Amino acid sequence: MAQYLLAGLVSLLMLAGAAFTLTAAIGIIRLPDLYSRMHAASKAGTVGAGLIFLAIGIHAGEISTFVRACAGIVFFIITAPISAHLLARASHEVGYPLYENTVRDKLQSRDSD
Numbered sequence: 001m002a003q004y005l006l007a008g009l010v011s012l013l014m015l016a017g018a019a020f021t022l023t024a025a026i027g028i029i030r031l032p033d034l035y036s037r038m039h040a041a042s043k044a045g046t047v048g049a050g051l052i053f054l055a056i057g058i059h060a061g062e063i064s065t066f067v068r069a070c071a072g073i074v075f076f077i078i079t080a081p082i083s084a085h086l087l088a089r090a091s092h093e094v095g096y097p098l099y100e101n102t103v104r105d106k107l108q109s110r111d112s113d
Contacts, residue, residue, distance in 0.1 A: 006058065006059075008046075009058065010055045010058055010059045013031040013051050013053060013054055013055035013058070013099040014051075014054070014055045016048075016051050016062030017047075017048045017049065017050070017051030017054075017055060018048065018052070019048070020044045020045070020047045020048030020051065021044070021045060021049070022048075023040070023042050023044045023048075024041050024043075024044035024048060027039075027040025027041065027044060028040060028041055032099040032101075033102075034087055034088075034091055034096055035091070035092075035098065035099075035100040036099065038084050038087060038088055039084070041084070042080045042081055042083070044075060044083035045080065046076050046080040046081075049072075049076050050076055050077065051074045052079070053070075053073050053076075054069060054070075054073065055074045056068060056069050057069025063087070077079035092108075100106055
């Protein structure tokens with residue numbers, strides 16, 4: 001019985017991770033500019049990869065694999081927002097345009113101070 005519950009938990013985590021990853025992929029295709037695409041990829045992609053890592057760690061049944069999976073989750077949580085921020089700043093500095101319906105450019109007002 002416990003095996004079925006564990007398999008169900010792993011399946012739910014894998015499906016949720018795949019759904020978040022699919023959402024990130026759709027966001028990359030559908031969103032209008034680089035900045036919003038980067039937001040979708042970094043947020044939903046990180047959650048999706050984290051859930052998949054968690055499912056792998058649980059499914060393996062070994063503490064060492066689970067710890068490595070948790071280390072991968074921490075690595076994703078730390079590096080994805082930082083890299084997205086740095087890419088957005090670099091894109092803004094070289095003049096990559098915002099979407100025409102953007103209301104406010106907070107980086108431009110910060111740069112002029």
